[in-house]
Amino acid sequence: MAPTHVFSCDTTMHYDAVVIGAGISGITVALMLAKYGQRVALVEKHHQIAPIVRGFTRKHHHFDTGFHYAGRCPNNDPLGALLRYFSIAGKLQIEPYHADCFDHVKIQNTPFTFDFPLGIPAIVQRLGERFPHETEGIRHYLAQIQRVCEQFSLVDYSIPLNQRPSLQEILKEHFSDPLLIKLLSAHSLLYGTEPDETSFLFHAMVVGPYYQEAYTFKGGGKALVDLLQEKLEQLQVDQYLGSEVSTIEIDSSRRVTAVTLANQTTLRTSCAVYCGHPKALLQMVPPSTFRPAYGERVANLEETPSAYALYGVTRTPLECLHASNVIVLPEERAEVTASNSTITSGVMYVTKGRAADTTAPNGFSFFTLFPASKIEESGSKAEITERMKLRMAQTFPQFEQNLVWAESASPKTFARYSYASPGSLYGAKHCIGQTNPHPLTRVPGLLLAGQSVGAPGLIGAMASAVHTAALIIGQKTVYSELSSCL
Structure with a gap:
């Protein structure tokens, strides 16, 4: 393991760069700078790197809290390119989602369900069968999604993520059926903004790759983080874990001089x-x-939603969770951050847990998205857990009889591990009308990276880190090498 440094108060160390925050973006920045010969310190308040993406293990089960699945296009695979860039792609085993149903969508309190298959032609066909009166719009809409996937990537930082037309405008331009509009808005939970405030271009860049090929890694986020940890050690990045930054020192000429813990x-x-x-x-x-x-x-940046989460094990597998996820949309609306969302009415996302051994294969993770501004529902943790178990029982009839154990997490839990005060899952929103911070600040030597700066999710965080590192190393150098990995 790389050293966790604890120094006396008179200790002074010298580095080419100090990276603050060892989430996925911080790890990526540190690796890139070290790859080009810089002496780098990586500082993290938590005792391990990437605590959200790493997840946690309980009773022989590992639960992913920050990485569940990814998407890629045949000729546009930014995550794969980044993993090849760090020479770890071949060490991760891909687990594809079910070709006939990667996401199973339900409308709460109604009989409506829809299985999203993999591949845009397959989605066009299945949607056309369910909504024959919208066939032409379906074909044109998904052709637009595919064109964006072929032309753009979240790694391309020059693309504005806050420009019109909105997703809602494009959906209403193509469709008149409100149920179809709701269904095609379901994947907004992948980035945490509403259809009327989300750029269509941004939506297509995020969601389009999932439509084409959805997958995860064997071992989940932990498998990825373990490999990144090995790479940090290989490149001799000094890790200050369990260390909190008190001050970024800036001199009278407005230049960075030190980071004080x-x-x-x-x-x-x-x-x-x-x-x-x-x-x-x-x-x-x-x-x-x-x-x-x-x-x-x-x-005053607007925040993406937080979540209440329930993790647990059932005696037999829950319906649809073998190689698929389940998304439950409220009957009356599809918004992911509606101000009146509750545990029993918010958008619901359920995915499988991962057995640490073959004796306990039936784990699940259930998230209900919640406005980041509404941190806590009334009631004790035990009462909130019971409400979540009731919601699961309503969604999966076999749940109540099969439940072995369950534990819950609240927005405060996510805030404690992400160090974002409202516990927002994706940091600040990327939405129409909001200008997120640029990687370069007015202070020479002080730069930013992460979901709030670049784009949400694992790929967004890594892409943001690539761009920030390129500003330090040299954009031509970084992007020419990265393009060879595409």
């Missing part, structure tokens, strides 16, 4: 890359560092 360790550097939620950065720098307007904009 809570234990008074000083990491001397001229380059600090902050990979956490932008709002927390404001507390780490001197008050005069940014213009008031910038600070106000960052402080």
